Amino acid sequence: MSDPATTAAAAQVFSPEDEALLRESLRRCSPATLEAALAYRQGKDAKHLPAVVIGIIERFVDPELRPKLATGEDDLRLVEDLGIDSLTMMEIVMMVEEVVQMQINNEELRNLRTVGDVKTFIDCKARGLPLPKPSKFLPIEGIAAVMPIQPPFLFLTEALVGATSATAKYKISGQEFFLQGHFKDNPVMPASIMLESLGQLGVLYLLEGHPPEAGKMVGPGTIFFTSCEGVRCHRVCKPGDLLSLAVKPKRLKMPLATFEGSIRVGQEKAVVVEEFTLTFGYVEAAAPLPAPVTEAAPTPPPAEPLRVAAGT
Amino acid sequence: MTRVFITGVGFITSIGNDAATVEQNLRELRHGCIAYPPFQKPEVPVKVAAPVREFNTEPDDPEDWTLPARYRVRREVLRSLGPNTLYAHCALQQAIADARLGEADVSNDDTGLYAASGGSPSILARLVNRMHQHGVMKCPPLGIVASIAGTVQFNLVANFKIKGASTGFSSACASSSHAAGFAFDEIALGRQRRMFVVGAEDGNVETILPFAGMRALSLNPDPDTASRPFDVARDGFVGTGGATVLVFESEAEMARRGVTPYAEVIGWGQASDGHNVAISHPEGAGLAAAMRHAFQSAGITAAEVDYVNAHATSTPIGDISECKALRTVLGEHAARVAVSSTKALTGHGLSLAGAMETGFCALALRGGFTPGSAHITHLDPLCEGLNIPRVTTADAPRVVLNNSSGFGGANVCLVLRRAS
Numbered sequence: 034m035s036d037p038a039t040t041a042a043a044a045q046v047f048s049p050e051d052e053a054l055l056r057e058s059l060r061r062c063s064p065a066t067l068e069a070a071l072a073y074r075q076g077k078d079a080k081h082l083p084a085v086v087i088g089i090i091e092r093f094v095d096p097e098l099r100p101k102l103a104t105g106e107d108d109l110r111l112v113e114d115l116g117i118d119s120l121t122m123m124e125i126v127m128m129v130e131e132v133v134q135m136q137i138n139n140e141e142l143r144n145l146r147t148v149g150d151v152k153t154f155i156d157c158k159a160r161g162l163p164l165p166k167p168s169k170f171l172p173i174e175g176i177a178a179v180m181p182i183q184p185p186f187l188f189l190t191e192a193l194v195g196a197t198s199a200t201a202k203y204k205i206s207g208q209e210f211f212l213q214g215h216f217k218d219n220p221v222m223p224a225s226i227m228l229e230s231l232g233q234l235g236v237l238y239l240l241e242g243h244p245p246e247a248g249k250m251v252g253p254g255t256i257f258f259t260s261c262e263g264v265r266c267h268r269v270c271k272p273g274d275l276l277s278l279a280v281k282p283k284r285l286k287m288p289l290a291t292f293e294g295s296i297r298v299g300q301e302k303a304v305v306v307e308e309f310t311l312t313f314g315y316v317e318a319a320a321p322l323p324a325p326v327t328e329a330a331p332t333p334p335p336a337e338p339l340r341v342a343a344g345t
Numbered sequence: 346m347t348r349v350f351i352t353g354v355g356f357i358t359s360i361g362n363d364a365a366t367v368e369q370n371l372r373e374l375r376h377g378c379i380a381y382p383p384f385q386k387p388e389v390p391v392k393v394a395a396p397v398r399e400f401n402t403e404p405d406d407p408e409d410w411t412l413p414a415r416y417r418v419r420r421e422v423l424r425s426l427g428p429n430t431l432y433a434h435c436a437l438q439q440a441i442a443d444a445r446l447g448e449a450d451v452s453n454d455d456t457g458l459y460a461a462s463g464g465s466p467s468i469l470a471r472l473v474n475r476m477h478q479h480g481v482m483k484c485p486p487l488g489i490v491a492s493i494a495g496t497v498q499f500n501l502v503a504n505f506k507i508k509g510a511s512t513g514f515s516s517a518c519a520s521s522s523h524a525a526g527f528a529f530d531e532i533a534l535g536r537q538r539r540m541f542v543v544g545a546e547d548g549n550v551e552t553i554l555p556f557a558g559m560r561a562l563s564l565n566p567d568p569d570t571a572s573r574p575f576d577v578a579r580d581g582f583v584g585t586g587g588a589t590v591l592v593f594e595s596e597a598e599m600a601r602r603g604v605t606p607y608a609e610v611i612g613w614g615q616a617s618d619g620h621n622v623a624i625s626h627p628e629g630a631g632l633a634a635a636m637r638h639a640f641q642s643a644g645i646t647a648a649e650v651d652y653v654n655a656h657a658t659s660t661p662i663g664d665i666s667e668c669k670a671l672r673t674v675l676g677e678h679a680a681r682v683a684v685s686s687t688k689a690l691t692g693h694g695l696s697l698a699g700a701m702e703t704g705f706c707a708l709a710l711r712g713g714f715t716p717g718s719a720h721i722t723h724l725d726p727l728c729e730g731l732n733i734p735r736v737t738t739a740d741a742p743r744v745v746l747n748n749s750s751g752f753g754g755a756n757v758c759l760v761l762r763r764a765s
Contacts, residue, residue, distance in 0.1 A: 093420075114422075120486045121421060124424070124485070127483065
């Protein structure tokens, strides 16, 4: 590959002094992190970056929370799951900058919410690719505001919609109306409803993620479930369980959107769906769209006004 | 006015890292001075310091520091601490346990914290050097919080979830006595029910050695005699660091919790020399005025005073000024009232001194002893006319003064009384 950023970086010599500095910077990181960093600095191959970045994050996470990181889940949230505050994020960034030799601006950090976001961000920076649209967090109010599906049949209580995936949580409260009869004196979340919840996350992805075609808007009233394949249920889910849902688009072409999906409870697999497909259509935009971004535009205009840095 | 009591203490000092050890060393006059390893270089004329033991805060990176196993400080807390706040953090844990305070007693609208430290010059120097060498965006995000003079209260207030009054005091060697005085006022005036008073200093090369330039440090290489207030051969002070935390509580709060106090704080006073930025008034005018104000505040006369924990740091000029002030204020009682400087044992803790020595007074009032003034071979003739005991005695004092003086000629005198 002859990407200019890569070529320029590879041209720099990795001296023994550089290696000594690198070893000093990473002396509290795992040996695997150091190895990956050395490999990256010698060959500039971006495939080593996830190990470097995760290794640096791990070094700053409280030892009690590190096992979470070891699961390798991309949807782990930096603040909520790993206890990384904005100051710790600065420490992580400074070490990443030093180790992989890149500049990161404060504005670029604001949208990094998950481990997956960080990996993607560093990968794009290293390859000189444009940064993906940031993940968007939606609390229950935000979900209900855009979804055609409403309570009591909405099975997403918070969601994170990114460019290439969407994740969500749903806590089985025990108050769901259908649990009164499913089953008699034994409330169990119906498998069909769990499949429905993944379908709903697919709908949210179509409405809030990247539309399949630039400049088009998917109509909330046009989306319907069409098919599913390879559905396997591994675990009975009951009131009190917190479902972690994840979907990833596999194919997106009007009028069909095909996803893979899974539901976990903690680290336990609950449901795996190899494929499910939704049908959808476009609508004319009711509200004016943001100005179209052309390929030549050096920096896309921000989607929302830049916030003033908080605090003193 | 609400009465104010000392109900808990915590010590990380050169003469002990808990109240029991400190008290034993005060009774036996065992000092904490050593030939301090970082000073053992030909280019450093000062050889002795009184560092805290069991901690190693020498490495540049706080994550390389070591501390006694009974304390655990998480990385995200440690990253914004200087050595001073690490000591204060541990001393505050001790004081909370000693006063038998629960979480709700520590974190509420009626409990505050006043602190004093000179900041962490070693960390500030590294921060500024890094900024110049590597660029402004390459500095540790919490370098400022870890190094400037308010670092002790910034960190403690956040980490211990303090919700009442909080601030820091900056009058150099009188700082933590000011903190104690104003903490007394907070409770006496009914604004707070409980106050933590914190004094803390790094006590390392960067906090101690700059005093060599003003010729304030002892060049005596013998740890057994380098700090000898009131001795004719004294030649300067010995630097120390560490932390002391005192718990001040209102009478009602103390009664509610059913705890036994160390002592009562009955008043305080302050006055300034208006004379020189670094040299004490030759007649000790400001310190004498501070003592008179303290008497007035406490409603006592010199006749009631049994013991004075002197500021005397072992400098040629300062000790004499204080002796003059004491003779002036004590008058006919000067030959009776016991006067000693515990700095002979601890060295001089700068911003830490006032709180540390108030803590010593609290131990003396509860334990029923009068700390002696160690290391005097030949009493300076200019210190005569005062009762300066060379050894600790079993005389149980009833009313005690603690003097502190700082740069700019700031003087503070606290008055403590045995809790009856």
